[in-house]
Amino acid sequence: MPLLAQITDLHLRPPGVLTQRFIDTFPYAERAVRALMTRHPDIDAVLVTGDIADQGEPDAYDRAAALLALFSVPVLVVPGNHDLKAPLREALVSLPGVAHPPIPSRVAHAHRLGEITLVCLDTSIDSLNPSEFYGSLGAPQLAWIDETLAGAGPTVIAMHHPPFETGIAQMDKIGLTDAPAFAEIVRRHGNVMRIVCGHVHRTVVASFAGTTAMVIPGTAHQVSMALNDRAEFGATLEPPAYALHRVSADGVVSHVGYVDDGGGVHRFGGDDDG
Ligand SMILES: [Fe+2]
Secondary structure, eight states, rough: OOOOEEOOOOOOOOOOBBTTTTTTTTHHHHHHHHHHHHTTTOOOOOEESSOOSOOOOHHHHHHHHHHHHOOSSSSEOOOOOOOHHHHHHHHHHTTTTTOOSSSSTSOOEEEETEEEEEEEEOOOOOOOOOOOOOOOOOOHHHHHHHHHHHTSSSEEEESSSOOOSSOOOOEEEEEESTHHHHHHHHHHOOEEEEEESSSSOEEEEEEEEEEEEEEOOOOOOOEEOOOSSTTOOOOEEOOOOEEEEEEEETEEEEEEEESSSSSOOOOOOOTTTO
């Protein structure tokens, strides 16, 4: 059964331009890609769960295309609220599902990988206006999800906006608006083993519609864990990460791994063991 890698929220900009005026995200994304390739050569596919670019610039997608081309396994992308679909499609057209999506206005697609189905959803409303950073699947895509799950066996879903509230109020304000309708479909089919997301730039795991949904950190900056009114909300430089999802007949086991390995492995059982 497959081993899936996930990276998210690369937030790339053209060369020489800082993201959010403080971070050069490209070297961070490159380190994440190289860490996955060298440490986990047995991965079967890579899921990229949105915010590939930060401001939707064509140059940023060209950089993403060059980076993602380093992988020798299928790379499946979905857009996030910082992406624009037209330049994303143009630069990443050779990736599976991008050229001929089942719903023309969406970058949604489904794939078989061995015994499992990977369903990649488009929650972006295609606007870089921060007041429109919320997500929406929309009725045509919800109908397609329903139809796709009806014909699928065990399924993993990739999407940018998580379909649950995180407790970080500022992120929940830009959450998925039609999560209840999505939950009804997922619960009714009962074949979704895991939903993997981005958007929140942290590790967050939740029960959702009879399955488990999770968010992982981004490859560059993170979002502060502002779970109460006194906590400051904003970007942080907490450690970049990726995920590995081990899929088997029994379900999915997910690991979040840090890009920085902390200087390598120190073996147990040294002179001063204890
Ligand atoms: Fe993001």
